[in-house]
Amino acid sequence: MKKLKIVFLVLAIGGSISASLATSSKAPCSSLPQYYLASDGNYYPAGVEGYDFVCEWDHFSNCTYYYDEANQIFRPCKAGKILWLR
Template identity: 40%
Template sequence: MKNVRFALMAVAVTLAAGTAVATNLQNKAERAEIKYYKTSTGEFAVAGIKDYDYVCAWDHFGTCTYTFDSATGTYKPSEAGKILFLR
């Protein structure tokens, strides 16, 4: 019984560590992408650094930032909200 309990604990710890690493890598990849915003003329411009140059305020139907998909050549929504510039 003790061996089974130890094995289950080892699996649980390994699974938790793997999940933490995968989440961290995903967040870093999202931060590394260049974020764009849609201007009033409909063109896309570089937004800058989140929480330094801009923040995304809550907005029910708006899109705060976009990322460029080089495979299709289009801009895809990245974050929901309304962009507010800090600088």
């Protein structure tokens, strides 16, 4: 019985360590520089959210994008329409 208890304890510790590593391995996209897709098809820096722009809710479009350096493409970050404040 004591061996079974030790096995479960080791499994619990290993599971908690792997879960903590899996949840913290990727930075959220909002912490990365944000870009917007212009009408000419190019991506440009969006600025600071809440100061330069806000994202208004929209179901079918993307407000901002971030640059995925591993694959060298822009990926959607926030859904909505971009509204310029300045």
